[in-house]
Amino acid sequence: MKTYSQYSLNIVSLVLLLLFSISCSKSQNKKQAVSKKPNVIIVYMDDLGYGDVGFNGGKIPTPNMDGLAKGGLVFKNGYSSSATCTPSRYALLTGLYPWRKKEAKILPGSAPLLIDVDQQTLPKIMHNAGYVTGIIGKWHLGLGNGSINWNEQITPGPNELGFETSYIMAATQDRVPTVYIENGYVENLDKNDPIEVSYKENFTGEPTALDHPEMLKMKWHHTHNNSIVNGIPRIGFMKGGNRAKWVDSTMSKTFLNKAQNFVKENKDKPFFMYYALQQPHVPRTPHPKFVGKSGMGPRGDVIVEADWTIGQLMKTLKNEKLLENTLIIFSSDNGPVLNDGYYDEAVEKNGHHSPWGPFRGGKYSLFQAGTHVPFVTYWKGKIKPGTSNALVSQLDLMASLSSLVQQKIPETDSENLLNTFLGKSNVGREEIIIEAMSRTALRKGDWVMIPPYKGPKVLKNQNIETGNSKEYQLYNLSEDASEQFNLAQSNSTKLNEMIEVYKIITGKD
Structure with missing residues (x-):
């Protein structure tokens, strides 16, 4: 027979258990509410044309890009701001037309930072909303305030513009310096072999494509005849930093590994990742695994490789159970170009493939193929698959993603088209200035x-x-x-x- 004290003890235990259950329930609900904040990934291609992808009629196999299109919303009237790389990247991260800033042109690898550190940017907005922010891949928006010492911390850069982590190349694959930069520091730098970079004159004794053609593994067609790295002639002159120099054929895998690690390390937090692939920009240097896979020479092969890379990222998201809570935006900085500085048979092996799709022109052009690019939004279970004829621009990601994460921004050229990007509206912009x-x-x-x-x-x-x-x-x-x-x-x-x-x-x- 239980005593009064035993009954009292049982009642107290039940009350404590109930309170604990309520507390756990609230904690769990709070955790679920936090986890519902969607991750955002921008997959940004380099020189990929409207017609380079299978879902727009391309002849190059792109099953993973096509998978995004099949499971997402394809914008038939999606635009980059510009027909060249630096201006488009400036517009994407600031929501401002690049032609409003005279310095927003194709930059050399030694150019100062194009975006002011006090300026509002997309990564700053996401960071302020509680997101972990990172950039992996091509930067090409300048670094530092002028003269850069590549052997010390390089600042300001992406880390001063809202990215908590950065793993980048300074400009493009065809320009020096040919090194990776992680959070402002050149990776694998040997201080006894310091880096020097110039876009005006060569360093004494350093070979160039003009005076040492026998060193070339890839022949230059125009402008790319300065310093030789890995047998490839580049734009600009570089001395030193031999241990830090990248291997061109493994660049795509290097960036992929960093992107996968970023996802895995931040899977329990909301994250924003700007994943800027370098392909199919010149020099086209496919990994040996992909050589010959397209039947269209190196340009086709690197597109096949980039497609595989995207597939691997999607597998990582699936394995980490993040697909249902991740908004993916896929596009390209500008339209296509075949011969852009090297003899790589891009013209000769193009065949019946039409990188420009139904349009006229290409990279550098005011005709449609310069800025009318592949554009897809994907969010499993949230965005209904289909196509949209709404007129949209990469400029609009600034205002739209700010709305997604409930952040106010100053007035820019960006328009809030969040409902359009999510497939809840067919209304796009009325007009856009292309450059x-x-x-x-x-x-x-x-x-x-x-x-x-x-x-x-x-x-x-x-x-x-x-x-x-x-x-x-x-x-x-x-x-x-x-x-x-x-x-x-x-x-x-x-x-x-x-x-x-x-x-x-x-x-x-």
Whole structure:
């Protein structure tokens, strides 16, 4: 027979157990609420054209990119801000048109940081919202405040713009310095073999492609005839840092490993990762595993390799049970180019593949192929698979992701199209200014207006039409996606309307 004290003890135990259960329940609910904050990954390709992917009709096998498209929302009217790399990356991270800043052009590897450290940026917004932020891959937005000492901490850089971790190359694979930089420090640097970099003159005794062609494993076609690294001639001059130099053929795997580690290390926290692949930019140096896989030479092979890389990242997300809580944005910094400085048979082996898709032009061009790029949003179970005809720009990621994480931002050129990116709305922008090599044009609705510009109509080395003309150009993309029929003279009313809108936005006469 139980005593009164025993009954009292049991009651107290039950009360304590109940309180503990309630506390655990609240804690669990709080943990679930935190875990529901979605991870965000931007997968950013380099020189990948609208037609380079299978889901847009490309002939190169891209099953993993196609998988994102099949399971996500494909934007048929998705744009980068610019037809070259540095300006597009500037727009992506700031939400500002790059043509508003005269320095936002293709930068040498020794250029100072293009974005002001006090400026609002996408990684700062995500960091302020409680996200772990990281960049892995191509940077090409400048480093430091002027003269860079590559043998000490390099600052300011991405870590001063909101990225907590960074593993980057300073510019592009075809430019010096040819080293990886982790959180401001050159990886594997031997202080007894200091790095020196110049974009003006060579260092005494250092071989270049012009005076030592016998050292080349890859022949240059135009401009790429300075310092030789791994048998590949580069743009710019470099001395020292031999232990720190990257291996070109393993670059994609190196960046992939860093991206996978970032995901695994931060899987229990909300994270934002800007994953900027270097492919298919020149020099195209596929890993031996992928050589010959496309049948289209090195350019096709590195696209196949990049596709495999994306597949590996997706496997990591799946294995870590993160796919249902991760928004992935896939796009490219600008349109395609075949011959961009090296003899690599990109032209000869292209065959019936159309990197530019149905469009005219390519990288460097004001015609559509310069900025009309692959664009997909993917979020398993959240975004309904399909296609959207909404007009969207990478500029809009700034305002849209700020809305996603409930952060206020100052006014920029970015528009909040979060519902559009998530497939909840078909409404996009009304218009966008596109840019190529500091020249600008307007797309509004289905119409494109290109003002008169001096300069060559065709870039001879790259064999790309620039969009330059002495006359105004007006095209109706709904009827003429390849911009073959200039309607400027036959539709002066629409032309004048477009010119007025262009003047209001750009402030140009």
